[in-house]
Amino acid sequence: MMVKAFSAEWADAFKDEVNKSTAYKAAGKGWKWTVGLVVEAEPDKHFAESRGIVMDLFDGEARDIKVGPAADAQKCDFVITAPYSRWKQVATKELDATKGMLQGKLKLKGDLPTIVRYTKASQEMTECTTRIPVEWPDEATS
Amino acid sequence: MARRSDKLKPEPKKEGLVDYADDEPSAFASMLGGLIEANVESRIEKRKDFSTLVARVGIWVNDIDEGVTLDFKGRGGWLTVHNGLVPNRTLTIRTDAETVMSLSNLKIGVFGLPIYYDEVGRGVAAKLLSGKLKIDGLLPNVMTLNAVTRIFSVQ
Numbered sequence: 473m474m475v476k477a478f479s480a481e482w483a484d485a486f487k488d489e490v491n492k493s494t495a496y497k498a499a500g501k502g503w504k505w506t507v508g509l510v511v512e513a514e515p516d517k518h519f520a521e522s523r524g525i526v527m528d529l530f531d532g533e534a535r536d537i538k539v540g541p542a543a544d545a546q547k548c549d550f551v552i553t554a555p556y557s558r559w560k561q562v563a564t565k566e567l568d569a570t571k572g573m574l575q576g577k578l579k580l581k582g583d584l585p586t587i588v589r590y591t592k593a594s595q596e597m598t599e600c601t602t603r604i605p606v607e608w609p610d611e612a613t614s
Numbered sequence: 615m616a617r618r619s620d621k622l623k624p625e626p627k628k629e630g631l632v633d634y635a636d637d638e639p640s641a642f643a644s645m646l647g648g649l650i651e652a653n654v655e656s657r658i659e660k661r662k663d664f665s666t667l668v669a670r671v672g673i674w675v676n677d678i679d680e681g682v683t684l685d686f687k688g689r690g691g692w693l694t695v696h697n698g699l700v701p702n703r704t705l706t707i708r709t710d711a712e713t714v715m716s717l718s719n720l721k722i723g724v725f726g727l728p729i730y731y732d733e734v735g736r737g738v739a740a741k742l743l744s745g746k747l748k749i750d751g752l753l754p755n756v757m758t759l760n761a762v763t764r765i766f767s768v769q
Contacts, residue, residue, distance in 0.1 A: 571711045573641075574641065574711050575641055576641025577641075579641075580645075584648050585652050588715060588719065588768045589719065589769065
């Protein structure tokens with residue numbers, strides 16, 4: 473079933489995908505920090521307001537993933553920020569998240585050695601987003 | 615005599631252990647500089663290498679077409695990060711973004727040597743053998759590469 477990009481339904485689907493992933497379960501062992509994704513508004517792409525995705529990840533499990541205001545995501549231990557269209561590129565495999573971070577297309581805030589230690593886990597999380605059938609606002613027909 | 619003692623004086627540091635040669639460091643330069651600074655600040659075992667290492671190490675990432683030069687200056691621990699590759703490098707590592715991340719995930723074993731027999735290490739060794747990881751200047755500078763790996767490793 474298609475879900476609207478970065479909606480509450482998308483967050484539920486994302487959480488399910490993460491918890492289904494045996495690769496994430498292994499790679500995320502020992503992780504105990506919150507991660508916030510800030511999706512910046514792009515009104516010309518029909519994404520009018522910035523949103524925040526707050527991910528409560530613990531030891532290879534997604535305990536909770538919620539969509540709310542960007543300010544909530546900015547309070548997390550690790551924050552990754554990018555405009556809507558960049559996140560869309562990540563979710564559609566047009567942009568590799570690791571490359572995106574090295575190029576500054578995705579801006580990362582948080583302890584770098586920790587996030588680098590969990591590169592495999594973050595790559596698998598990215599893979600999980602690509603498995604969700606998404607209705608993109610800039611592609612909506614009606 | 616005066617000239618000699620001047621030479622021994624450390625250059626004034628700007629701030630912290632790492633500074634940037636360019637007014638606008640690239641995202642890659644900021645990330646590597648930030649990674650090394652955080653590593654050295656939080657891990658006492660990395661400080662000895664960092665404080666004594668004198669080497670210019672280039673890292674070129676083929677799939678993003680970007681690179682940096684890490685200019686380790688010794689002098690008690692000081693690194694200048696340049697955008698792109700600058701001349702007179704001791705070592706130059708050329709590989710893809712994923713392998714750069716793998717290099718920073720190499721575990722360090724006994725005698726401070728990187729471990730190449732676990733999953734990450736085998737992956738790095740395979741890239742080296744297949745030519746997907748190239749290290750210019752490796753043979754005369756193996757010890758330098760090991761020191762850089764120890765500083766760079768987050769494991």
